[in-house]
Every structure is written in structure tokens, then in C-alpha cells.
Amino acid sequence: MTEPTPAAPAPLFGASDIRRLAEEIGVRPTKTLGQNFVIDGNTIRRIVAAADIGPGETVLEVGPGLGSLTLGLLDAAKAVVAVEIDPVLAAKLPATVSQWRPGAVDAFHLVHADAMKVTELPLEPTALVANLPYNVAVPVVLHLLQHFPTLRHGLVMVQDEVADRLAAGPGSKTYGVPSVKAAWYSDMRKAGVIGMNVFWPAPKIHSGLVAFTRREPPATTATREQVFAVVDAAFAQRRKTLRAALAGWAGSAPEAERCLVAAGVDPTARGEVIDIAAFARIAEAKEAGR
DSSP: OOOOOOOOOOOOOOHHHHHHHHHHTTOOOOTTTTOOEEOOHHHHHHHHHHHTOOTTOEEEEEOOTTSHHHHHHHHHSSEEEEEEOOHHHHHHHHHHHHHHOGGGGGGEEEEESOTTTOOOOSSOOSEEEEEOOGGGHHHHHHHHHHHOTTOOEEEEEEEHHHHHHHHOOTTOTTOSHHHHHHHHHEEEEEEEEEOGGGEESOOSSOEEEEEEEEOOOOOOSSOHHHHHHHHHHHHHTTTSOHHHHTHHHHSSHHHHHHHHHHTTOOTTSOGGGOOHHHHHHHHHHHHHTO
16 A cells, blocks of 8 residues: 655745735835845744644734745644734735635734734734844733733744843843843743845844743732833843842832842842842832832
């Protein structure tokens, strides 16, 4: 008995497809929106594979652009919700899906909006997979993790330097506000580097893949806003000791020291060496001392 021939993978966009589509609708990628379109099918397959999407999942994609990653996600997921801010690109996407993935038309849901302002979606997403504009990557990720608790995991492609910041742990040179705030919601890890020649236009820097898995925030009586206020204050003057850096936040240096000691944190340490749980304890100590 002969084995059945495996089905050929569904086609993905190449460079000529991307340029032709862009020409059809009169689009030139803009720096303002941070648009760099992926023109390599193998890169799309690599991203989708690394995202580890299950067949029953609903994927949230931000900035689908011309739809190159969208097609790969439709092949892997039950549904894709794409949030696109550009009206011309948003208008073209349904026709592109209809032409390239006619069997997945009902699985595709378009939201024409700014991802930074979206608080409701037509379906509850379980995964975030996106090629994010460099200039808004961190605030978009934090906003989506805050407003969509159903997001259990994801993979985002960002500027490589930003990827390092998001995935950094305490003590690292790249550890800072993005690292700590992302850690409130999830475990983040670097999942790879993407070269420049797979984009149109080609950026001047490499991109990095960051994978995340949702977890519960640290157990604390402090609110997320209170904890994030400590984080912002600690890194506003990152070369200063926490006693000095948190003086304004606490009302005085002695009060900052009291909060730090109560939280079990060395007042002479700097923010770059403590984790999200320690920041939560500092915020809690301030509230307890009121």
C-alpha cells in the first residue's frame, strides 16, 4: 500500500507578490508607521512554528500590513483577529485572504483600529503573534497583556535591541522598565534573530523574536499601577541608589529607605538588580506605612 502524498504547503508571499500588492493599492512603506513587510515565506514559516500555535487557538495579530504573516497564521490557527491602523492596508486585507486562503475567509476577523486603543475584540484571543513596528512595540505589548487576559502566550518580532530589553533579567545591562513591566504579566525569552534582507524595505538593524508565556503577577496587596510607579521612579535615575532614586516617589529619602528595608531590599542597591516581586514588596511597604 503506497503512502499518500503529503499535501503541498499553501503558498505564502514572496518579494514579487508583496511589491505587486503594494503597487495595486498605491502603498509605500512608511517610517511613521514603522512598516517593514516580510517578503520571505521561510521566515513566515519559522515565526509561525516558533509561536507554537495550536489548531484550536485564536491568534491576535497587530499590524498585518499586506498579510504575509496573516496567511501563515490562518494555516495554523482556528481564527485570526488582525488589528490594522492603516485604512488602505485594512481595506485590502479581506480580498487578499479571500484570494490566497479562500477556505479561511470565515476564520479571518479584521479590526481597523489603533492597537494602543483597542480594549475589545470580536473574539477572545489566546495568542499574540505580530511583526510590531519598532517605535511602539513595548507599549503595544504591555497594553495588550493588560487588556486581554485571555492571551496565554505569544511571539512578537521587534527591533533586536528591544527584544533584548523585554527578555532581560535582573543584573543585565539591558534590564530596565520594559523588562520589569513585562515580567508582571509573563515570562519573556529571546527566541531568535531575524536578518534584514527578509524585509521590504530592509531595516538598518536586525529584528529579534521574543516569546512569552502568561503567568500570574507577584502575590501582593499593591495594585499594578502602584508597582509600576515604583518601577518608573527607580529607572528614571538608574545610576542612583534606590534610596535616592525613590526619594521623590516616597516623599523623602528616609521614607524611601524605610520602604526598602521593610521590603527586604538593600537601600544602596540599584533598580537594575531587583526583580518584579521586589518592586511589588516596595510598593506594598509604602501603602502599609500610610
